Amino acid sequence: MAENEIVIYGNPVLREVSQPVEEFDRGLKDLVSALTDTLKKARGLGLSAVQIGVLKRVFIVDLSVVDINESLRVFINPEILETGGDAEFEEGCLSFPGIYQKIHRPDRVKVRAYDLDGQVFELEAGGLIARAIQHEYDHLEGKLFIDHFSPVARSLVKGKLKKLKAAS
């Protein structure tokens, strides 16, 4: 097992922009397997490479915890092609333990990405998977879910954020 420590809010790496993957090699497979092991241990729905300290444009989403028809999906060098609609839903993030808030996001997304073998694919999805993809995509841009909070939500979690930052 190659579990990695999850980077917690306060670590400046979370604000960095991740770089495209250029080689679909052994190193990439190892990165995805480290992400997979770390996500499973944390029982989360998604994890991006930057959250284990690797600034590569890679994330995984695994909704099998909540939907038996789902399995782990790997997104390498993803591009969001289209979004539509709007939904409000409670979100958390493994880099923000204990913080959950309802935020608005488009509820449909069309994404293009590469899989582990370097094959390009497109996916159109709605609901929870669309939300998870957008959340993880934000991480690759150095964007965090707290950036989507309303001013009220932000003031509600101010104390918790301070504590996370102080502990990091």
Ligand SMILES: [Zn+2]
């Ligand atoms: Zn997150």
